[in-house]
Amino acid sequence: MTKKSTSQKINTLGVKSILMAGVGGQGILRASDILCLVMMEAGMDVKKSEVHGMAQRGGCVTSHIRYGGKVYSPIERKGNVDILLAFEKLESLRYLDYLKPDSRIIVNELELYPPAVNLGDMTYPEQAIDLVKETFKTVKVVKAHEIARKAGNLRAENTALLGVLSQWLDLEVTMWEKILWEVFPKKVVDANLKAFHLGREA
Amino acid sequence: MKVLMSGNEAIARGAYELGIRFGVGYPGTPSTEILEEFSKYDGVYAEWAPNEKVALEVGIGAAVAGARALVTMKHVGVNVAADPLFTVSYTGTNGALVIITADDPSLHSSQNEQDNRNYAKFAKIPMLEPADSQEAKEFIKIAFALSEKFDTPVFLRTTTRVSHSKSVVIIEDPQPVENKTEIRIMPSKYVMVPAMARMRRLEVEKRMHALRDYADTFAENRTEINNTEVGVITAGMPYNYVKDIFPEFSYLKLGMVHPLPEKLIREFAAKVKKLYVIEELDPFIEEQIRAMGIEVAGKDVFPFTNEFDPGVIETALKGKPASLVKLPEVAIPPRPPNLCPGCPHRGLFHVLGKLKTFVAGDIGCYTLSFMKPLEGMHSCICMGASVGMAHGMSKALQEKGKGKVVGVIGDGTFLHSGVTPLLNMAYNQGEAVIVICDNRTTAMTGMQEHPATGYTLQGRKAKELDIAALAKVLGIDSVRVVDPYDIKNTRDVLREELARPGSSVVISRRSCVLFKRHQTEIRKPLRVDVNKCIGCRNCIGLGCPPIAWRKFADMPADQVIRNAKKQEGNSFIDGDLCTGCTICQQVCKVGAIVEVE
Numbered sequence: 001m002t003k004k005s006t007s008q009k010i011n012t013l014g015v016k017s018i019l020m021a022g023v024g025g026q027g028i029l030r031a032s033d034i035l036c037l038v039m040m041e042a043g044m045d046v047k048k049s050e051v052h053g054m055a056q057r058g059g060c061v062t063s064h065i066r067y068g069g070k071v072y073s074p075i076e077r078k079g080n081v082d083i084l085l086a087f088e089k090l091e092s093l094r095y096l097d098y099l100k101p102d103s104r105i106i107v108n109e110l111e112l113y114p115p116a117v118n119l120g121d122m123t124y125p126e127q128a129i130d131l132v133k134e135t136f137k138t139v140k141v142v143k144a145h146e147i148a149r150k151a152g153n154l155r156a157e158n159t160a161l162l163g164v165l166s167q168w169l170d171l172e173v174t175m176w177e178k179i180l181w182e183v184f185p186k187k188v189v190d191a192n193l194k195a196f197h198l199g200r201e202a
Numbered sequence: 203m204k205v206l207m208s209g210n211e212a213i214a215r216g217a218y219e220l221g222i223r224f225g226v227g228y229p230g231t232p233s234t235e236i237l238e239e240f241s242k243y244d245g246v247y248a249e250w251a252p253n254e255k256v257a258l259e260v261g262i263g264a265a266v267a268g269a270r271a272l273v274t275m276k277h278v279g280v281n282v283a284a285d286p287l288f289t290v291s292y293t294g295t296n297g298a299l300v301i302i303t304a305d306d307p308s309l310h311s312s313q314n315e316q317d318n319r320n321y322a323k324f325a326k327i328p329m330l331e332p333a334d335s336q337e338a339k340e341f342i343k344i345a346f347a348l349s350e351k352f353d354t355p356v357f358l359r360t361t362t363r364v365s366h367s368k369s370v371v372i373i374e375d376p377q378p379v380e381n382k383t384e385i386r387i388m389p390s391k392y393v394m395v396p397a398m399a400r401m402r403r404l405e406v407e408k409r410m411h412a413l414r415d416y417a418d419t420f421a422e423n424r425t426e427i428n429n430t431e432v433g434v435i436t437a438g439m440p441y442n443y444v445k446d447i448f449p450e451f452s453y454l455k456l457g458m459v460h461p462l463p464e465k466l467i468r469e470f471a472a473k474v475k476k477l478y479v480i481e482e483l484d485p486f487i488e489e490q491i492r493a494m495g496i497e498v499a500g501k502d503v504f505p506f507t508n509e510f511d512p513g514v515i516e517t518a519l520k521g522k523p524a525s526l527v528k529l530p531e532v533a534i535p536p537r538p539p540n541l542c543p544g545c546p547h548r549g550l551f552h553v554l555g556k557l558k559t560f561v562a563g564d565i566g567c568y569t570l571s572f573m574k575p576l577e578g579m580h581s582c583i584c585m586g587a588s589v590g591m592a593h594g595m596s597k598a599l600q601e602k603g604k605g606k607v608v609g610v611i612g613d614g615t616f617l618h619s620g621v622t623p624l625l626n627m628a629y630n631q632g633e634a635v636i637v638i639c640d641n642r643t644t645a646m647t648g649m650q651e652h653p654a655t656g657y658t659l660q661g662r663k664a665k666e667l668d669i670a671a672l673a674k675v676l677g678i679d680s681v682r683v684v685d686p687y688d689i690k691n692t693r694d695v696l697r698e699e700l701a702r703p704g705s706s707v708v709i710s711r712r713s714c715v716l717f718k719r720h721q722t723e724i725r726k727p728l729r730v731d732v733n734k735c736i737g738c739r740n741c742i743g744l745g746c747p748p749i750a751w752r753k754f755a756d757m758p759a760d761q762v763i764r765n766a767k768k769q770e771g772n773s774f775i776d777g778d779l780c781t782g783c784t785i786c787q788q789v790c791k792v793g794a795i796v797e798v799e
Binding site: 015023024033036037040045046047048049050051058059060071072073074075076077078079090091093094096097099100101103113114115116117118119120122123124125127128131132134135 | 204206334362369441443445446447523526527529530533536540542574742750753756771
């Protein structure tokens with residue numbers, strides 16, 4: 001009865017990871033779902049992880065996405081994330097310890113004040129992007145808010161950021177389009193496709 | 203077909219594929235989506251019970267009637283359900299009964315991180331533990347099969363990372379459903395009076411003996427022999443973490459964490475030079491292996507607290523890797539969860555915070571009001587504790603506590619386990635004031651229905667409990683209803699009730715701002731008129747996300763408008779976030795907060 005698999009050679013070395021970070025309500029979980037679906041479409045194994053519940057009430061939200069031949073852990077360890085996609089400026093600073101020296105970063109140029117800043121107890125690190133650039137070579141800064149506005153739907157900020165991210169991933173654009181068609185209701189699919197493509201060109 | 207599924211979705215899918223058509227539970231992170239997803243499948247009956255004890259009893263009833271019942275709850279929910287749990291272990295189940303316990307290592311959304319594997323041992327119930335979504339779907343089917351084969355309730359344990367991570371699942375067509383329900387009268391099996399329970403007690407030991415034998419042959423207790431220098435015994439999500447870092451190790455991955463497969467463990471231990479048990483929270487497996495007389499490392503190397511991740515495993519076995527990234531030296535403001543803009547709890551806790559009372563709190567979104575700047579709650583123990591604690595405090599304090607003790611509980615939590623303590627307070631002539639913050643839904647876990655919402659889990663119209671009438675009938679002397687968007691009235695009523703002798707209930711009623719059902723009015727966002735703002739920070743004291751403090755010191759000189767002598771700054775409202783609830787407008791003494799034109 002007992003399954004005894006001997007020494008399976010499974011390549012876990014090729015597994016890569018993306019960390020999405022932002023604030024509850026920004027559509028991060030939806031964006032990471034879409035990314036995983038595109039990777040599945042491309043024939044990869046993929047796992048993702050985030051925490052629901054308490055964390056949704058305006059707190060920070062992260063989503064780990066790991067993909068490759070065979071993925072075990074749905075969360076990445078510190079010092080090993082390949083790409084950080086920050087949906088908000090301050091949140092780009094919070095998880096830098098998850099990155100490697102050659103990790104690439106996308107930052108959405110948007111400021112959302114946390115409680116301590118609202119109360120005047122702490123200052124918002126306005127220089128966040130400069131600080132990130134001091135440490136990392138490849139930092140792409142975009143205004144997803146403006147892209148979404150141009151696309152005709154402010155809520156498409158997350159799709160715009162996926163478009164930006166897609167520049168760095170070897171996934172065919174038709175796969176992205178197929179999944180976007182599948183996940184969005186008819187009413188908003190055009191705006192999201194447009195936001196994705198504008199992001200891809202940004 | 204391959205789909206992306208969370209562990210919770212996969213459990214629901216697996217139960218559906220197997221032909222399970224009866225589900226009951228109580229919402230609680232990280233378990234909630236299991237029953238929500240299950241309830242959407244064709245031909246399924248699923249209901250929210252008011253608490254986990256009721257849920258389990260409903261499940262037991264269904265199982266005794268011959269159905270195969272799925273019961274879902276979070277780890278602390280099993281505490282509530284513990285009473286029937288320990289005895290259904292004696293009776294067995296006739297049909298089948300699987301109880302999901304969704305544990306929360308790291309307390310992402312819980313008041314403790316108890317390890318519910320201990321319940322399996324304590325209540326003598328077998329427990330399975332999947333490591334990802336595909337396993338979650340398969341293990342729920344195995345759990346039902348074991349329940350039928352061994353006439354026992356079976357636990358399926360998940361953790362937050364299994365419940366809420368998503369991975370690839372192969373879905374299958376549902377099996378045909380067979381209805382085996384019928385009335386069968388078997389008092390010697392189901393009437394647990396001492397004489398009969400003593401007999402069943404022996405059956406439990408026989409069953410556990412048979413299950414131990416079964417565990418040694420169970421295919422999901424899986425041995426993977428690679429390099430035999432190091433062997434790891436593990437289960438659930440930690441298996442993935444270790445595999446990622448140390449694919450060269452040998453593994454005994456346990457699909458069943460209770461009872462343990464002693465023979466398999468001995469065989470595995472004999473094959474490897476160094477043996478580790480890698481498990482989150484308690485040394486549950488480790489202690490049992492030590493009791494077998496096998497040398498093993500575990501909690502001497504790995505942490506007792508919090509969930510693991512691949513980094514925790516790596517650090518424990520190889521030491522902390524040197525950080526290659528130089529982190530910028532900058533203070534990063536924390537971003538804790540907060541009450542939403544327009545949350546009705548904000549008005550209530552603003553008032554409570556100013557009344558200088560002890561506020562015994564409870565479990566829900568409103569628990570967040572303990573934080574700065576509201577600081578409106580002073581205890582939180584478990585579901586329903588607020589009412590009993592407020593009563594106990596006021597009895598102990600006697601004269602010193604008059605008008606000084608308040609218990610605060612949400613509508614869902616009140617119906618979960620606040621009703622009996624309220625009955626107790628009325629019966630024993632308590633003097634505390636109990637505030638039921640009724641936002642018309644179970645907000646924290648994502649808008650689940652309950653007996654006072656008027657709808658069932660599956661969307662059918664239901665009886666809508668009148669909470670005020672219930673409080674009266676329990677014997678509460680004074681029952682009042684306030685709108686927490688009306689600060690003055692809320693304050694006046696609370697003051698009156700605190701001053702009144704006898705027991706009081708104040709229902710603070712206003713629908714959750716995220717809950718669409720009761721939203722009828724359209725409100726305009728507000729802004730601060732800097733020509734009037736005197737910088738008193740009253741509005742800042744509400745801790746509302748759109749309201750920010752701007753120091754004059756940080757502004758260009760030509761933008762500073764000073765309306766009071768010692769004024770140091772202005773408030774500012776982000777109109778994109780503001781819902782126009784007007785609470786800040788009501789606390790502003792100078793009328794500086796106005797509607798956006």
